[in-house]
Amino acid sequence: MDSRDPSRLVAALARNQINVDLKTVDLCFLAGLYIRADRLASFEEDMLVDLFEQVCDVVEPGAENPRKRATHAIQRLREQRMLARVDGAGIVRAGEYALTRLAAAIVEYFLADEALTRESLTLLTGALRAQLAELLAAAKRAQTSEAWKQSVIGPLRVTVGDLVQGIERRQRGLDAQQEEVQAEIASLLHADWFGAVERCQSLLDTTTTTLRELNEVLLRDTHHFVALLQEIQTIATDAGNAEAEEAVQRVIEHVDRIAAWGAARQRAWSDYYQFVHRYLRDVVRLDPDRALSQRLRAQIAGWTELPFHVLVAYAPSIRLLRPLEARVDRPAVTRARADREPDPSIVAPEDALADLEALVRAALADGAVELVDVTGRLLGGVRPELRYAMTGRIAELLARLAHVKSERERPWRTAFERIEIEDWRVAPRGLRR
Amino acid sequence: MTASTFQSLEDVIRDGHFPDTDLALRRGRHIGRDDGAAYEFLVDAADHLEPFYRRFGCELVQRSDGYFYLLPSGDKLGRRHLSAGEMLVGQTLALLYLDPSTVQHGGVLGRETLLQRLAGLVGTESLVRTLSPRRRKFDERVAAETVRTQVGEAVRKLADLGFVDVVDDGRLRLRPALLRFAEPVRGLEDPTRALEKLVIRGEVILGDAGNTGDDDSTSDDEGSP
16 A cells, blocks of 8 residues: 655656566566566576577567577566566676566466456455454554554555455456456457357356356445454544554555445446347347348438438427516716817917027027037027937038038037037038028 | 326326426437436336327337337427438437447447548538538538537437437447437338338438538428428
């Protein structure tokens, strides 16, 4: 029972870039090793190579350079933590290898036929019940926290946990078996149609019986398990042992899951059973030559040429009238009347450009000969926001009113605060007419 | 009369299942074994309900496949014919219902399977033209989108009528009532002759009786055919 945070676990797996990539030949090689591991604790390198060559002969006969392939396969399996070197001799001598837990689990999945049967379930539930009874007795005796740990919490996590997981594993095996039965029924009908009816019925009945029996055992025994576990939990609560309480709670949740599996599978199988049963009776038995499908296919293909439409009853929903409301005349949306056109008022005429020209003329008459001088004089009387524009206009007026003496290099000079201009001169008293 | 728990029509009408079952039948729903209590109620009350509905100009039909439906023959209760889209989808679903592959999953299949089979049976172009007869030019992408929409709409309406159950967005559960679409070919006689008989019984109408196009596919056909 793993209590690690799933998101951390996922993040750790992603960070370490864990992946498993097994080819058929790798899997067969592992299976061969697994079977031999019954007699041998570890394998010498030569033995691994020999076995790989044997596997290669079966899986890929005629493959070239099997020894080289064996070396690569061993390396690949070591990188994927399927094989572990166990001798620790380094380069001193050829290594000894053993299958890891991961490799054993993968091979077991393919080799073991661990579907739940009435016998295996009864055996497992019996062992679990005996174990829980012992734990209850131990819980009653436990006086110290150490005693709780050794005689209750430890066995709960290991022995009971293993037994419960054993049942769950076999449940998954039975799920896979059911899927196979469903696929087999479909393939039997495909292959033999009417001739497959009896065989399909027999498959359906066998699985139904198995599920019903298992569910009966589960219903009866899980009830006992929960009762025993709750008793242990009560004793743990009285003893103030939170760790034991939590351990018991985890097992209770597991047992609840096992019971829920039984009910859910029986319900799902019942739906499936009814469907197939009706199918066999209404479709297969009534159409032993399987002619209906062919005729229907032809009907669909020709439907656009000879269309027909199925008729169905069509009574619309009862119309509910809205309650009567007296009509209210709403006034039109209006705006208060107001004179929105104010009368024109008399304002003093304004001709800034004419004024400016007069000022430029006055400055020239006053003896100014440099643009920077004229500009500096005039900008003082201009509003700050207009100074920039006026600077250009002053230059334009000056160029128009006087003869400009242009120089090749015109210096940049400050005309007014924050305004610099390229300066040039005009001829003195050279006012144009 | 068979052994019924109802002594009279009054008992039937007083039963708690009557209002919902009656409304469902009048709205064209096919009530089958999957409907549980409503189906049991109809089986039990059929002897009383048959003459009851006859007074409305309807026949309460019970099929050996395990479903009931109401078939109006007069003008007292409204009726409608299924649109072209509903007919094509319904017939394809009936074919899938007969397919052993569907048995593997207990009659549940994905919408993609339906679309693939429909396109395979009718042909994509014919399908597009049947479902959108008013359009003259087709953009492939738009046409595919239109077909998916029309098929989705047809499935929704067929589900309302009790031909399928919508399990979730992607899956449907097929119901025995789909065999109504295979009715013209269920016997060994000539399909055209079988269709004529169905027309006489008021089960189907022949001809291009209105299409889905881009409009609402509901085609009212109140009154006599």
